[in-house]
Amino acid sequence: MSTKNSAISVTSIISDFKEITKIRLSVSVVFSSIAGYLLGAQTVDFYTLLLLAFGGYFMVGASNAFNQIIEKDLDALMDRTKNRPIPAGRMSVNTAFIIASVFTILGIITLYIINPRTAMYGAISIFLYTCVYTPLKTKTPLAVFVGAIPGAIPFMLGWVAARNDFGIEPGTLFAIQFLWQFPHFWAIGWFLFEDYKKGGFFMLPTGKQDKGTAVQVIMYTIWTILVSIIPVFGVTGDLSLSIVGAILVFALGLFMLYYAFELFKKRTVKAARQLMLASVTYITLLQIVYVLDKFI
Structure with a gap:
């Protein structure tokens, strides 16, 4: 019986560790940074790629663990987050703080091995997420x-x-990923509006699920599309995009814009959820198109 219990506890420790460091989000961040590396690399160095993957995971994991320490009381109020390791009482704040601190140090060291500039941007990212974004929410x-x-x-x-x-x-x-975050974030803020309200989070630009928010979603989606095709005009140095690549990226943008207009028309939770899924599809496929466009 005790072996069964210890197996369960090991499984739950692993799943709590994955949750405190938000492993799924971390994977998407690592994917983005690898795409950026492949676009910039003159010759692909797999050692650097590995360091970047681990450094990226440590960076996001640290940010998320700090975030969950700071927001533990608010997380307990929301259905979406009340079962997280700290509010659910499965992990102490001290344990989470040790994980966050170790991840910060490992992240900065790993990125520093690549080059100091990469480590500096990694450190800025952790600082902004933890010390500015989280308290402002x-x-x-x-x-x-x-x-x-x-x-x-x-x-x-x-x-x-x-x-x-x-x-x-x-x-x-x-700029592409910065502008893209607005429709993405606001779609999430829309369909989790009631839950966020319980925690006192107001993520929508007007503070309401209204036309004003939907209009801003459309505006930022259009800006994202426009910035995404700029490399085809040959004005972004070594970052280029072929005509075919630009057409594909533009088509992806129209796909996302369709769902932004659907949100404007319907203003429902379902429409917001569909836009969120469309936005994730958009950014993932855009990065794949950019990389394939360079190598093919």
Whole structure:
């Protein structure tokens, strides 16, 4: 019986560890940074790629663990988060703090091995997410603007890891992912509106599920699409996009824009959820198109 119990407890420790470091989100961040690296790399170095993957995971894991320590009381109020390790009482704040601190140190060291500039952007990302975005979430919808900065760093970080340089290319990658975060975040804020309200979070730009929010979602989606095709005009240095690549990226943008208009028309939780899924599909396929466009 005790072996069965210990097996259960090991499984639950692993699942709590995955939850405190938000492993699914971390995987998407690692995917973004690897895409950025492949776009920037003149020759692909698998050792650097491995360091970037681990560094990226440590970085996001640290940010999320700190976030869950700070928001533990608010998390307990919301259905979506009340079963997280800390509010559910399965993990102590001290344990979470040790994980967050170790991940911060490991993340910065791993990224520093690639180059100091990559480590610096990684550190900025953890700082902004933990010390600025998290406390602002209960104060103002402008928190989304701050949160979009660390959220946009990974795509750019990959390029910086490849080139040890910041210029128009990583700046463009940053701009794409920065603008994309608004429709993505606001779609989540819309369909979790009631739950967020319990925790005192106001994520929508107008604070309500109204036409004003839906209009801003459409505007930011259009800006995202426009910035995404800029590399086809040859004005972004070494970051280029073929005509075919640009058409594919533009088509992906129209797919996402369709769901933004659906949200405007229907203003339902279902429409917001569909937009969120469309936004994730968009950014993932955009990164794949960009990378394939370079190598094919």
